[in-house]
Amino acid sequence: MAEPLAAQARLDEIMRVIAANMVAEVCSLYVLRADGVLELYATEGLNPGSVHLAQLRLGEGLVGTIAVTARLLNLQEAQKHPAFAFLPETGEEIYNSFLGVPVLRAGRTLGVLVVQNRAKRTYRDEEAEALETVAMVVAEMIAAGGLEGLSRPGVSLDLKRPHSFTGAGLSEGIGLGHVVLHEPRVVVTNLFNEDAASEVERLGRALETLRESIEDMLQRRDIAVDGEHRAVLEAYRMFAHDRGWVRRLEEAVRNGLTAEAAVEKVQSDMRARMMHLTDPYIRERLHDFDDLANRLLRQLMGGGEDVLDGVGDAIVVARSMGAAELLDYRREQLRGLVLEEGAATSHVVIVARALGLPVVAQVKGAVSMAENRDAIIVDGDDGTVHLRPPAELESLYGDKVRFRAKRQERYRELRDRPSVTKDGTPIHLMMNAGLLVDLPQLAEAGAQGIGLFRTELQFLVASTMPRMRDQERLYAAVLDAASEAPVTFRTLDVGGDKVVPYLGGFSEENPALGYRALRLALDRPGLMRTQLRALLKAAAGRELRVMFPMVTDMGEMRQARDLLSREIAHLTKFGHAMPTSVKIGAMIEVPALLYQLDELMRLVDFVSVGSNDLFQFFNAVDRGNSRVASRFDDLSPPFLLALKSIADAGARNGVGVTLCGEMAGRPLAAMALIGLGFRSISMAPPAIGPVKAMLLELDATDLSRRMEAWMADPERPLSLRQRLVDFAEANGIPH
Ligand code: PEP
Numbered sequence: 106m107a108e109p110l111a112a113q114a115r116l117d118e119i120m121r122v123i124a125a126n127m128v129a130e131v132c133s134l135y136v137l138r139a140d141g142v143l144e145l146y147a148t149e150g151l152n153p154g155s156v157h158l159a160q161l162r163l164g165e166g167l168v169g170t171i172a173v174t175a176r177l178l179n180l181q182e183a184q185k186h187p188a189f190a191f192l193p194e195t196g197e198e199i200y201n202s203f204l205g206v207p208v209l210r211a212g213r214t215l216g217v218l219v220v221q222n223r224a225k226r227t228y229r230d231e232e233a234e235a236l237e238t239v240a241m242v243v244a245e246m247i248a249a250g251g252l253e254g255l256s257r258p259g260v261s262l263d264l265k266r267p268h269s270f271t272g273a274g275l276s277e278g279i280g281l282g283h284v285v286l287h288e289p290r291v292v293v294t295n296l297f298n299e300d301a302a303s304e305v306e307r308l309g310r311a312l313e314t315l316r317e318s319i320e321d322m323l324q325r326r327d328i329a330v331d332g333e334h335r336a337v338l339e340a341y342r343m344f345a346h347d348r349g350w351v352r353r354l355e356e357a358v359r360n361g362l363t364a365e366a367a368v369e370k371v372q373s374d375m376r377a378r379m380m381h382l383t384d385p386y387i388r389e390r391l392h393d394f395d396d397l398a399n400r401l402l403r404q405l406m407g408g409g410e411d412v413l414d415g416v417g418d419a420i421v422v423a424r425s426m427g428a429a430e431l432l433d434y435r436r437e438q439l440r441g442l443v444l445e446e447g448a449a450t451s452h453v454v455i456v457a458r459a460l461g462l463p464v465v466a467q468v469k470g471a472v473s474m475a476e477n478r479d480a481i482i483v484d485g486d487d488g489t490v491h492l493r494p495p496a497e498l499e500s501l502y503g504d505k506v507r508f509r510a511k512r513q514e515r516y517r518e519l520r521d522r523p524s525v526t527k528d529g530t531p532i533h534l535m536m537n538a539g540l541l542v543d544l545p546q547l548a549e550a551g552a553q554g555i556g557l558f559r560t561e562l563q564f565l566v567a568s569t570m571p572r573m574r575d576q577e578r579l580y581a582a583v584l585d586a587a588s589e590a591p592v593t594f595r596t597l598d599v600g601g602d603k604v605v606p607y608l609g610g611f612s613e614e615n616p617a618l619g620y621r622a623l624r625l626a627l628d629r630p631g632l633m634r635t636q637l638r639a640l641l642k643a644a645a646g647r648e649l650r651v652m653f654p655m656v657t658d659m660g661e662m663r664q665a666r667d668l669l670s671r672e673i674a675h676l677t678k679f680g681h682a683m684p685t686s687v688k689i690g691a692m693i694e695v696p697a698l699l700y701q702l703d704e705l706m707r708l709v710d711f712v713s714v715g716s717n718d719l720f721q722f723f724n725a726v727d728r729g730n731s732r733v734a735s736r737f738d739d740l741s742p743p744f745l746l747a748l749k750s751i752a753d754a755g756a757r758n759g760v761g762v763t764l765c766g767e768m769a770g771r772p773l774a775a776m777a778l779i780g781l782g783f784r785s786i787s788m789a790p791p792a793i794g795p796v797k798a799m800l801l802e803l804d805a806t807d808l809s810r811r812m813e814a815w816m817a818d819p820e821r822p823l824s825l826r827q828r829l830v831d832f833a834e835a836n837g838i839p840h
């Protein structure tokens with residue numbers, strides 16, 4: 106094979122060598138094309154004129170059956186098999202016995218390799234093993250592009266077939282780039298061992314190291330809690346000791362393979378056979394086995410190349426990954442993220458969103474279908490992924506991306522324009538943040554400050570409790586980055602759906618209405634006091650704004666305020682430098698507060714409406730349940746009246762009011778908020794441009810007057826959305 110022969114000649118030579126070695130009269134290779142046809146690519150023994158002409162569909166004949174089932178067929182009398190299909194052009198009718206094996210790579214079938222004999226014989230197991238091993242070599246040749254262009258023009262191989270997936274778009278935006286497999290498949294190049302006994306020993310040593318590393322991980326403090334990590338590692342431990350697996354590996358080595366080739370072969374066989382099973386438990390275990398096999402391969406072959414080498418537009422494809430692992434990549438080389446698992450609240454998704462990366466998750470099969478450096482498109486807006494996209498699709502998406510970039514450019518031009526409505530009302534446009542990676546957005550998006558800093562994100566992305574020092578460091582960095590601009594820190598909002606495993610999990614029937622946020626913090630003041638102390642120290646010499654989430658009654662608010670006063674007294678007593686001023690705020694998320702707004706406002710310096718939660722409790726619709734979340738409109742008069750009562754109470758009491766839920770970032774809703782009297786809103790950074798474009802064209806006084814009349818109208822519609830749209834359109838307001 107090392108001889109410099111042209112591709113077809115080399116393939117023919119391989120067929121000849123296999124036939125000779127296996128004492129077979131025929132050896133043929135069928136390759137799977139993109140159109141699902143298996144084409145005869147080379148043969149020794151069959152009619153040479155049928156090469157590139159003879160073909161079978163997937164599932165047709167013996168060859169098609171092998172390709173579909175990914176299982177070998179070993180037959181004494183091929184013609185008697187029910188699936189046998191006769192291909193007259195090949196002249197194969199004189200051959201009785203038949204041995205065919207799938208050509209597999211990473212569990213995908215790329216073709217079928219066949220040997221045949223006239224005599225009715227059964228091929229021995231060692232012969233079948235040998236043929237499977239050669240099939241691995243052929244698989245590498247196909248994957249490396251060695252067979253490209255051998256057939257008629259226009260024929261492309263299945264390996265290069267475009268494939269579109271539908272998943273869940275969890276972070277918007279479009280990314281065009283090239284695949285970088287987060288856990289790259291190790292390409293085994295050294296296939297045959299020279300001394301089986303010492304190779305079995307090498308395999309044994311690698312397995313031992315693998316087992317030790319799993320034990321190590323299980324011992325680590327951060328995993329020593331019952332959680333998902335632990336369950337996965339325990340599955341690894343079980344598999345690493347699995348006798349069947351180890352026996353199959355050793356057998357493959359005794360049959361002549363190197364340890365790494367044996368791992369690859371056993372894994373590929375197993376994956377191909379189990380891939381069609383849909384039982385979620387089995388699929389999950391198969392994934393675990395894949396991960397384990399990959400670890401073992403890396404153990405045997407040492408460190409790999411830098412996966413990002415030469416890829417300037419990486420789209421990372423992974424089964425799942427931790428938030429910290431994503432941060433290990435260089436941001437400027439990333440264009441998107443594709444996950445086989447993942448949910449909107451996965452930490453890695455939160456971080457990806459903060460980095461402005463489009464994300465599509467729950468994309469089944471992405472890892473095994475993708476090859477490193479394949480072209481790929483991630484569409485986070487509609488939750489699709491296009492692997493090896495055809496040229497037309499690529500250019501369509503190219504246009505889409507350019508259009509978005511142009512729009513972004515227009516928003517950038519607005520960045521330095523004062524944020525004032527057409528009739529001269531200044532509006533504070535703030536941004537929501539929660540991680541260090543968010544901070545560059547402050548200047549880029551042109552926000553006037555951070556209206557909501559979600560401190561729980563630091564806790565959510567960490568595997569152990571952030572120490573006071575780590576908290577202080579983050580808060581100081583945030584204040585440094587904001588320099589003069591105001592930052593409002595929200596104290597820990599965990600519990601409910603924001604699960605922090607190291608805080609001890611408890612399951613609740615209704616977590617959103619459960620033991621969460623301030624409720625939990627007041628019962629466990631140690632946690633809250635540590636955080637308040639970190640905030641006070643970080644803000645030494647500048648203003649500190651702290652607000653508490655999920656306040657329900659005045660008792661809670663007073664308790665929270667007392668805790669803060671106590672920390673201030675404590676730090677002052679020990680001579681710590683203090684913030685120049687401390688402003689205290691409450692989030693309005695629980696409807697009960699709507700009936701104690703004046704009392705609340707006497708206790709605080711500012712309030713911020715958490716409209717995501719307020720809306721869910723107001724209408725009794727679970728914000729995370731897609732079946733009901735959008736059943737009611739947040740532009741309906743009852744909810745708008747509730748919001749207006751908050752804005753009015755703020756004006757009456759001289760207390761600053763902000764709204765920091767998602768609706769603040771939608772231009773039409775933001776317009777309504779301004780109409781209700783809100784003068785400060787806080788949103789995700791990418792929303793600032795579109796909202797600013799809206800308010801620059803808005804006559805706020807005119808809108809306020811109209812909205813008041815619409816809401817008082819006894820004939821008013823269920824939602825004011827259409828009236829607001831009509832108003833925007835009549836006045837040339839982008840919405
Ligand atoms: C809200 O509830 O509107 C809010 C801003 O907080 P979170 O989305 O973090 O619950």
Ligand code: MG
Nearest residue numbers: 694715717718
């Ligand atoms: Mg909330």
